[in-house]
Amino acid sequence: MEIVTRIPRMRMLAPRLKRDGKKLALIPTMSALHDGHASLIRRAQIIADVVVVSIFFNPIHFQQGDEFEVPTRDLARDAELVANKGVDVLFAPSVDEIYPEDFLTYVTTDILDCRLCGANQPNYFRGVTTIINKLINIVQPHFTLVGQKDAQQSIIIRRMVRDLSMDTEVVICPTVRGSDGLVISSRNASLNPAERRAALVLYRGLQRAQELVEREGVREAATLTEAVRQVLETEPLVRPEYVALVDMENLNPLTTLADDSESLLALAAHVGQVRLTDNIVLSTGTT
Structure with a gap:
C-alpha cells in the first residue's frame, strides 16, 4: 500500500491505477477508522479493482463554538488498519495541502445544508460537499462509497454529484451496528x-x-x-x-x-x- 500526502502525486497515481480498464473506488474518511469503515472497504473491493481510502479531518465543517473536538490523528494506526484490509492507496493530505492560504471557493447544496443536522451546524455540510468535491476531482474514482449511518450526508453527496455532473457513482452502504444495536461510530x-x-x-x-x-x-x-x-x-x-x-x-x-x-x-x-x-x-x- 502506498501512503500519499500530496495532491500532485495522487493526480499522477490515479490514472496509473486505473489503466487497463480497472475500476477505482474512493472511501472518504475523517480518521479514527473502525468496523464501519472496514465494511466500506469490503464493499469497495467487490465492485472495484483498486481502493483508495482518504483520511482528512475537515476544519471547515465546524465554526467557532461548535462542541466538536478535532480528534487526534493516528496515521500510523489507520495506515496499519487499511493496509491489513488490502487497501491500495491511503491518501492523507494536510490541511494546508487541501486548503491553501488563499482558498476562497466552497460548494453548497442550498436548502439541503440547512435541514436536520444542518439546522444547528450551519457550516457542516458546506464542509462536506467542498471536501468531497475536491477529493473526487483529485482521485477521479469510478465509485465513491459512503455509509447510510450518515444519511443526510449521503443524500447531499449524491445530490451534489448528480447536479454537478460529476463522473462518479455514489454507493451508499448499509449502517453497521454493534451486537447491541448501537451504530458503530x-x-x-x-x-x-x-x-x-x-x-x-x-x-x-x-x-x-x-x-x-x-x-x-x-x-x-x-x-x-x-x-x-x-x-x-x-x-x-x-x-x-x-x-x-x-x-x-x-x-x-x-x-x-x-x-x-x-x-x-x-x-x-x-x-x-x-x-x-x-x-x-x-x-x-x-x-
Whole structure:
C-alpha cells in the first residue's frame, strides 16, 4: 500500500491505477477508522479493482463554538488498519495541502445544508460537499462509497454529484451496528459505560416506529415521531435534538409515509455531552 500526502502525486497515481480498464473506488474518511469503515472497504473491493481510502479531518465543517473536538490523528494506526484490509492507496493530505492560504471557493447544496443536522451546524455540510468535491476531482474514482449511518450526508453527496455532473457513482452502504444495536461510530469512544447503555435507546426508538409501520400499518409522521420520542424519554441521560420523517431526495418533511418510495426516519440526540445520530429507512411496502 502506498501512503500519499500530496495532491500532485495522487493526480499522477490515479490514472496509473486505473489503466487497463480497472475500476477505482474512493472511501472518504475523517480518521479514527473502525468496523464501519472496514465494511466500506469490503464493499469497495467487490465492485472495484483498486481502493483508495482518504483520511482528512475537515476544519471547515465546524465554526467557532461548535462542541466538536478535532480528534487526534493516528496515521500510523489507520495506515496499519487499511493496509491489513488490502487497501491500495491511503491518501492523507494536510490541511494546508487541501486548503491553501488563499482558498476562497466552497460548494453548497442550498436548502439541503440547512435541514436536520444542518439546522444547528450551519457550516457542516458546506464542509462536506467542498471536501468531497475536491477529493473526487483529485482521485477521479469510478465509485465513491459512503455509509447510510450518515444519511443526510449521503443524500447531499449524491445530490451534489448528480447536479454537478460529476463522473462518479455514489454507493451508499448499509449502517453497521454493534451486537447491541448501537451504530458503530468514532463518537462512541467518548461515551462512558452508563452513557453507552443509555444510547441504546436511540435504535430502540427507531425500531418502535418500524414496528408500528409493519404490524399496525401506521403511516402518519406525527404518530411515528412521537412514538420515537416516547422511547427516548425513558432514558434520563438522553436529550433529543430532533426526530423527523423526511423524503429521501430533498429531505422535505413528510406528513405521512411516501407512497411507492422510501422515507427516512432520522434523529439526533445528546447522550451526556456526546451528540449521536441514527436513522432507518421506512416504506409502506416494508414486510
